[in-house]
Amino acid sequence: MTDPNHSVSPVLEVRGVSKSFGALHASRDISLDLRAGEIHALIGPNGAGKSTLIKQITGELRPDRGSVLLNGEPIDHLSRMARAQRGLGRTFQISALAMDFTVLQNAVLGALVARGGVFRFFSNVMRDRDLVARASEALDRVGLADVAQMRTADISHGQRRQLEVAIALTQRPKLFLMDEPMAGLGAGGSQSMTVFLASLRQEAPILLVEHDMDAVFALADRISVLVYGQIIATGTQEEIRNSVEVQRAYLGEEDAL
């Protein structure tokens, strides 16, 4: 099989990234890439360094060594904010939302920053048709249209996860970095999120950190396994299932597989 994306540079590329906190090597020479149209799952046991890696991609943490490239260009010098504006859409493992805002306001915030015009002092932001339309569309797509006017503190945990994704959508990013979007969703919620993410990959590729193995195997085009800060294998689902190293290091612990 030929890979049509193989010749062009990947949307996101992590090259030899290392990061230590004292004696703890959270990332050891990590390299991976995310190609257009794919969902690349990053799995690994707790404490393997998945979130640390995500943070080095978003710019929340600076790697000790190595480089992160967006569409072939290094973005290491860019701040977290600049990277977001270049198209890194991120969702958090623990929801990071403005809890006093309505659901719609949270989504409008994402749309506002993506569109520009934050430093306006007189116009009513919630009457800005363009922004509200963009935000409503995103809420609609994740299934939150009904609760748009509710206070974010009053919606369920699962709905907040969906809102995280909706905010990322309003940014119309070049790629999504999703840190456990299924966490705490429950069976039904996790299923509908899976269906939704499957459709999303056409829009922008997803680097998916996830513990829910059903979701990972339903979604991932490729999987990377991270153990003790090191990527021990990257490949298709078949390759990962059949990898002796992965079985020894990781899958052996999980009876479900």
Add this chain to the structure above:
Amino acid sequence: MIRREQMCNAAVILLLLAIPLWAHSADAPFVITLATKVTILALAGVGLNIALGIGGLVSLGHAVFFGIGGYATGILASHAQTYEPLLQAPFVIEGTNQMPIIWLVAVVFSALAALVIGALSLRTSGVYFIMITLAFGQMFYYFAISWSAYGGEDGLSIWVRNEFPGANTLVPLHFFLICFAILCAVLWFAARLARAPFGLALAAARQNQDRVEAVGITPYRLRLVAFVVSGAITGLAGALFADLNRFVSPSMLSWHTSGEIMIFVIIGGVGRLFGPVVGAAIFILLEHFLGGISEYWQIYLGGFLLVIVLYARGGVIGALAGREVAHD
């Protein structure tokens, strides 16, 4: 549909206008002076409320801006009184007794001070931010005390209240109406700001810094702009306050003043548009009535503040109008 909070606000502003009008006809200038004081202190609070209420910036240094406004009035007026130019070389700057010019100077200088203080202190957060703003306040306070050219510790008297074109500022009602008009204009601006894109982003940065950074805004820039706007408004209030008392002294710059401005905001309701107006009114009423009973009236103020903080986190406005309704 008119919400309860809007009805509260309308009642407050009408009352604030009606009382001096009645006092004017009843020939009770002292009441007008009290109302003017409420109006000016409310204005200072509206300024702080932009930083504190929307931005979550607990500034204990807003007396700096209040004092800079006050000294702008005092210094310009004193040069106008003595006909000595403020500056001889390289070009001559005369003093002035024209309020609009004084206001402009007060706003510009307090905004500049806020820019410098904000740029440095907003690199920190939490208790460090409070302490740095407090430290700046003390620096300005002791500078004013030692600035003997403008009265030092004794302060500076303004012999005749400054002038406003088309009004006789010596008539208490006229001066009240000038201050009232400014308060209304600034309240209108603050209401717009809270609903504007900037207000949304600033409020989001208060609630969750990670969120605004992840969508791509730098919270520091939002907060710095808010701090400058906030300082400029409080500076304007300081300029009016000096004209009300016809006196400026370093006490305007003391950290008690910063605390009092914060108390107006907390009593009335942090982040509520009319919170500072209600807070300043209650403060002045308590000072007036309880101050007549006891020199130590602030004991009662403390008790009142305690009740508000413990049982009515939204302040008096919050207790009257219920939880804040998010943007429509």
